[in-house]
Amino acid sequence: MKIAVIGAKGLPPKQGGIEHYCAEMYPRMVSQGHTVDLFARSSYTQGSWLNQCNFQGVRVISLPSLQIRGADALISSALGAIASAGNKYDIIHFHALGPSLFTGLAKFTTPAKVVVTCQGLDWQRAKWGSFSTRLIHAGEKAAVRFAHSIIVVSDALKFYFLQTYGRDTVYIPNAPASYGKSDPNFSYGTGLGLERGRYLLFLGRLVPEKRPDLLVEAFSTLKPQGWKLVLAGGISDTKSFTTKLLEKIANDCNIVFAGELRGARLWEIVRGAGLFVLPSDLEGLPLAMLEAMQEGIPVLASDIPPHEQLIGKERGILFETGNLNSCIRSLDWAIHHPTEMTAMAKNAQRHVQLNYSWERITSETLKLYTNLLNSPELVDIPQLT
Numbered sequence: 001m002k003i004a005v006i007g008a009k010g011l012p013p014k015q016g017g018i019e020h021y022c023a024e025m026y027p028r029m030v031s032q033g034h035t036v037d038l039f040a041r042s043s044y045t046q047g048s049w050l051n052q053c054n055f056q057g058v059r060v061i062s063l064p065s066l067q068i069r070g071a072d073a074l075i076s077s078a079l080g081a082i083a084s085a086g087n088k089y090d091i092i093h094f095h096a097l098g099p100s101l102f103t104g105l106a107k108f109t110t111p112a113k114v115v116v117t118c119q120g121l122d123w124q125r126a127k128w129g130s131f132s133t134r135l136i137h138a139g140e141k142a143a144v145r146f147a148h149s150i151i152v153v154s155d156a157l158k159f160y161f162l163q164t165y166g167r168d169t170v171y172i173p174n175a176p177a178s179y180g181k182s183d184p185n186f187s188y189g190t191g192l193g194l195e196r197g198r199y200l201l202f203l204g205r206l207v208p209e210k211r212p213d214l215l216v217e218a219f220s221t222l223k224p225q226g227w228k229l230v231l232a233g234g235i236s237d238t239k240s241f242t243t244k245l246l247e248k249i250a251n252d253c254n255i256v257f258a259g260e261l262r263g264a265r266l267w268e269i270v271r272g273a274g275l276f277v278l279p280s281d282l283e284g285l286p287l288a289m290l291e292a293m294q295e296g297i298p299v300l301a302s303d304i305p306p307h308e309q310l311i312g313k314e315r316g317i318l319f320e321t322g323n324l325n326s327c328i329r330s331l332d333w334a335i336h337h338p339t340e341m342t343a344m345a346k347n348a349q350r351h352v353q354l355n356y357s358w359e360r361i362t363s364e365t366l367k368l369y370t371n372l373l374n375s376p377e378l379v380d381i382p383q384l385t
Contacts, residue, residue, distance in 0.1 A: 001369055002035045004089045004112070006080035007073070007099030010040030010062070011055040017119060017287050018095045020177060023055070028362040030057030037087070039080030041065040041072055073098050074135065078105075085109040091369050094143070097122050098132075101139035103146040113372040116143040117151040119174075120284030121160070125209055148372050151365070153285040156305035172364045175356040176290035182268035189272045192230070192256050199228040199256075200331070201273035201297075203266075203288045204280075206233050206242045211279040211302070211322070213245055216255065218279075218327040224335050227254070232269060234260035273297050275334055275341070280304065281321055290356060293348040298341035300334050302327075315348035317341070 005022060013019035026036045036058045042049055047062035054060070063079045065072045077099035084092050085105075089112040094100045100116045107114050122136050143150055144161065150169040152158045161167045186196055200219065204210045212231055219229045231249070235242045249255040261269055270276070276292035278301045285306050292299055299316035301307040307318060317334050320326035334341055 001090045001366075001373070002088065003029065003037070003091045003093060003369070004080070004084040004087070005036060005038040005093050005095065006077050006084065006102070006106075007095035008038060008040065009044035011038060011045075011058060011060050014044070017174070017284070020287060021117075021119070021174060022058075022095070024175070024177065024358045025362050025365065026058045027056035028358060029366065032362075032366070034366075035059075037061060037084075037089075039063055039076065039083060041076040043072055074101065078102050081105045081109075084112070090373055091115060093117065094147070095119070097139040097143060098136045099139065100143035100147070101135065103142050107146045107148075113148045113369070114146060115149050115151065115368070115372070116147040117153070118143070118157055118161075118169075118284070119153055120157070120282065124282050125207070149368055151368070154306045155309050157284065170368055172361055172368075173356055174285045174287055174290060175358045175361050176287060176294040176352060179267040179270070179291070179295065180264065182264045182271060186268060186272055188265050188268050192258060193253075194228060194230065194256065194269075194272065195226075196272045197274040198226055199230050199273060200275045200277050201269065201292075202229070202231050202233070202277055202279075203261075203270065203292070204233045204278065204286070206231065206235055206245060207238050208241050209280060209282040211281055213241075213248075214279045214322065214324060214327060215277055216245065216249060217324055218331055219255065220252065221324075222328050222331055223254075224331070227274070227335065229255045230258055230269065230273070231255070232258040232261050232266070270297060271295055274338075275300055275331075277331070278302070278307065279319075279321075279327060280307075283307065285310070290352060293345075294352045294356075296345050296349045298334065298345040299348060300330055311344075311348060314344060315351055316344050 008018050008022045011023055013023045030036055038058050038060050040060050040062050042062040043065045045062045049064045051062045063076045065076045081102035092106045092112045093115045095117050103114050144165045144167045151172050152169045153174050158169050158171050161169045202212050202215055206212055276297045276299045278289050283306045299311055302321040303318040304321055317330050319330035
């Protein structure tokens with residue numbers, strides 16, 4: 001098969017769940033004899049316009065883009081849809097709802113089957129203004145109307161599309177990245193003033209919907225003796241939020257801002273954590289949590305549906321989303337019940353190993369592609385209101 005990929009910033013991955021998703025799945029497809037072209041943003045790849053490079057067999061094509069929030073994704077996605085029309089692709093795969101605004105263009109200008117993967121309801125994210133939110137919502141409706149198939153990464157998203165549009169979707173979850181070797185002496189962690197098993201870890205972009213501010217408030221109120229809090233993640237498009245958060249923790253020696261971590265340093269800090277905490281108001285299916293579970297780290301998370309799906313009642317602890325007191329109580333319980341948390345972490349590790357693998361995800365996605373190509377029937381197009 002010849003496959004075009006639209007909506008990812010580029011490869012190799014630097015930040016973002018979609019980029020890591022593409023980095024795991026598409027090289028696996030190439031290794032099975034398929035051809036993959038990924039249309040990227042020149043602002044991300046740092047390549048000149050229409051420059052091509054190879055990432056583990058995937059051809060990455062840099063398209064013109066602007067470093068303006070929202071416009072970057074839309075411009076590169078529109079150009080990707082136009083560029084894909086000039087090639088005989090079997091599959092054109094859009095990632096995320098904003099880029100899906102151009103699924104109609106791909107559908108009506110090519111014979112290719114159009115697939116969309118929804119990692120989350122991006123129009124709900126705090127970083128977008130009202131105009132961008134409306135565009136992303138329009139992309140969602142375009143995906144429902146024009147895509148031959150929509151992949152969702154959680155049961156909650158599957159329910160959303162069925163309830164909202166009467167549109168059936170295909171559930172194929174994310175999977176965690178495989179960690180490599182990290183320093184057994186915990187040198188980087190020690191340099192940050194950390195002790196193995198005695199710190200909470202928040203790992204993710206510092207954005208309002210992930211609620212690092214709630215975790216900071218809970219930790220500062222609880223003040224667990226001998227414990228520290230590590231915030232590890234990049235700064236996104238909500239700089240005023242991030243600035244206020246970093247100002248708040250600046251004088252607290254028990255809260256460490258580690259910035260964006262990659263490779264061996266990331267693996268070391270995750271593996272050394274005593275508790276992984278994700279207090280988000282909004283998630284698709286969080287790769288960071290899956291990776292912590294895979295590494296056997298106890299997990300505490302807000303009780304949004306994707307988190308409930310992942311950790312349930314026997315694989316971690318949930319607290320009421322957005323509720324500071326509930327977060328404090330749950331933190332306190334987790335810290336003072338290490339035996340129970342260790343048992344839950346082992347259950348979670350087994351669950352991830354059995355149910356979430358990139359080989360399975362690649363196989364299921366290729367199966368979907370094949371079924372679409374072998375089926376002369378188009379999807380029923382819901383009447384959107």
